[in-house]
Amino acid sequence: MFVRNYCFNCGVVSSTLICEKCKNKIKPLSLFGIRCKRCSKPLLDYEIEYCENCSNRKFYFSKNISLFPYGDYLIKNLVKLFKFDGVKESGILLSEIIRNEFFSNVKNFEFDLITYVPSSKDSLKERGFNPVEFILKKLKVNTFNLLGREKHFKKQSELLLNERERFIRGQYYLLLNKGVDIRNKKILLIDDIFTSGNTLNEISRILLENGALNINTLTFFRD
Numbered sequence: 001m002f003v004r005n006y007c008f009n010c011g012v013v014s015s016t017l018i019c020e021k022c023k024n025k026i027k028p029l030s031l032f033g034i035r036c037k038r039c040s041k042p043l044l045d046y047e048i049e050y051c052e053n054c055s056n057r058k059f060y061f062s063k064n065i066s067l068f069p070y071g072d073y074l075i076k077n078l079v080k081l082f083k084f085d086g087v088k089e090s091g092i093l094l095s096e097i098i099r100n101e102f103f104s105n106v107k108n109f110e111f112d113l114i115t116y117v118p119s120s121k122d123s124l125k126e127r128g129f130n131p132v133e134f135i136l137k138k139l140k141v142n143t144f145n146l147l148g149r150e151k152h153f154k155k156q157s158e159l160l161l162n163e164r165e166r167f168i169r170g171q172y173y174l175l176l177n178k179g180v181d182i183r184n185k186k187i188l189l190i191d192d193i194f195t196s197g198n199t200l201n202e203i204s205r206i207l208l209e210n211g212a213l214n215i216n217t218l219t220f221f222r223d
């Protein structure tokens with residue numbers, strides 16, 4: 001077994017990527033005070049119930065809860081190692097970090113089934129796994145893989161913000177051969193990072209158009 005010697009953050013000897021002391025510095029969003037009722041983002045002084053993003057637009061999902069701030073330096077680095085460098089150890093650590101927050105928040109949703117945002121075939125091939133599904137498996141959450149994703153033509157990060165929404169249409173589709181009837185079902189949709197909410201919004205639209213009763217979303221991290 002490969003044993004790493006030092007915490008990537010503070011450099012002390014550690015058998016895991018990040019030492020206990022640094023891991024304990026990571027604070028969940030639930031400790032951040034007042035958050036947007038729609039998307040879970042911590043609110044600025046002048047924002048009342050909703051953040052600026054949510055007061056200006058309509059989402060198909062009812063509510064999003066995010067667990068940890070993506071702006072946290074330690075989270076960001078662990079996510080980068082996991083998603084972009086494919087370091088599974090980092091994914092395992094992330095699943096441990098979010099475990100308690102995940103289950104205490106999931107309890108507050110009413111749902112019939114849980115699904116997650118799919119990876120494209122290209123990134124599945126490249127990375128070998130879907131990072132959201134990977135973490136959910138580590139948390140031993142029962143999920144249904146309801147959705148597929150078209151081939152990537154451009155990375156979302158390469159698009160301007162206003163291009164993303166247009167681009168995202170037609171990216172996702174419902175897998176019809178799975179034998180799961182979503183009609184009149186309450187669905188909890190899970191993704192790793194909430195940025196603009198466009199992906200979750202588009203998938204929620206598809207699920208609702210196919211008869212789902214309502215959609216709530218949960219994301220591990222909030223950008």
Ligand SMILES: [Zn+2]
Pocket residue numbers: 007008009010011012018019020021022023
């Ligand atoms: Zn450390």
Ligand SMILES: [Zn+2]
Pocket residue numbers: 036037038039040041050051052053054055
């Ligand atoms: Zn919001």
